Amino acid sequence: NAGVTQTPKFQVLKTGQSMTLQCAQDMNHNSMYWYRQDPGMGLRLIYYSASEGTTDKGEVPNGYNVSRLNKREFSLRLESAAPSQTSVYFCASSAGQTYGETQYFGPGTRLLVL
Amino acid sequence: AQSVTQPDIHITVSEGASLELRCNYSYGATPYLFWYVQSPGQGLQLLLKYFSGDTLVQGIKGFEAEFKRSQSSFNLRKPSVHWSDAAEYFCAVGAPRGYQKVTFGTGTKLQVIP
Numbered sequence: 384n385a386g387v388t389q390t391p392k393f394q395v396l397k398t399g400q401s402m403t404l405q406c407a408q409d410m411n412h413n414s415m416y417w418y419r420q421d422p423g424m425g426l427r428l429i430y431y432s433a434s435e436g437t438t439d440k441g442e443v444p445n446g447y448n449v450s451r452l453n454k455r456e457f458s459l460r461l462e463s464a465a466p467s468q469t470s471v472y473f474c475a476s477s478a479g480q481t482y483g484e485t486q487y488f489g490p491g492t493r494l495l496v497l
Numbered sequence: 498a499q500s501v502t503q504p505d506i507h508i509t510v511s512e513g514a515s516l517e518l519r520c521n522y523s524y525g526a527t528p529y530l531f532w533y534v535q536s537p538g539q540g541l542q543l544l545l546k547y548f549s550g551d552t553l554v555q556g557i558k559g560f561e562a563e564f565k566r567s568q569s570s571f572n573l574r575k576p577s578v579h580w581s582d583a584a585e586y587f588c589a590v591g592a593p594r595g596y597q598k599v600t601f602g603t604g605t606k607l608q609v610i611p
Contacts, residue, residue: 424603425604428599473541485531485543490538490539
């Protein structure tokens with residue numbers, strides 16, 4: 384049981400380049416999330432998908448887009464990368480969208496934008 | 498809006514010593530409270546969570562946390578720390594509003610010395 388998987392593990396981009404971070408879960412979860420983690424700032428929610436076919440903005444959505452491709456997959460796209468987007472990105476999923484649900488996290492993608 | 502504060506950025510304890518990590522939250526009602534652990538290079542894993550009932554919650558890996566409403570706190574404890582407990586610990590608060598909005602603290606990094 385793989386849980387939540389993310390690709391790639393590491394990526395270096397130049398300013399202005401685009402890329403898509405992939406996330407998949409095999410737990411039949413309804414809700415999926417994208418966070419970024421920066422030193423001293425904890426985790427901040429970028430976008431979430433409460434259920435297949437829906438997506439909504441979190442705290443820090445600017446510069447990002449998402450796609451809930453199907454129930455398993457939730458991708459995050461950087462259309463024009465900026466150095467401020469250098470971060471560690473985590474995908475997570477939960478069974479439902481009700482409060483109190485445990486979130487299950489992937490191993491993260493470390494992104495460096497030069 | 499809810500918030501969570503982890504006042505200790507970094508804590509060092511000796512192996513075998515007891516541990517207490519502090520967490521204070523701000524929310525108008527009783528929130529849902531979580532402790533997650535992040536080992537180096539890994540995603541977050543749930544240690545324990547509190548919804549209601551007994552204010553002392555047991556989690557995995559020998560951890561426990563106590564909810565104190567009067568102090569708006571949810572401190573994490575372990576009676577005897579092992580070297581493998583070295584990690585970063587995140588307190589989180591979940592608010593019962595529509596989708597599962599969880600706010601994470603900035604984390605406490607635990608170093609364990611022999």
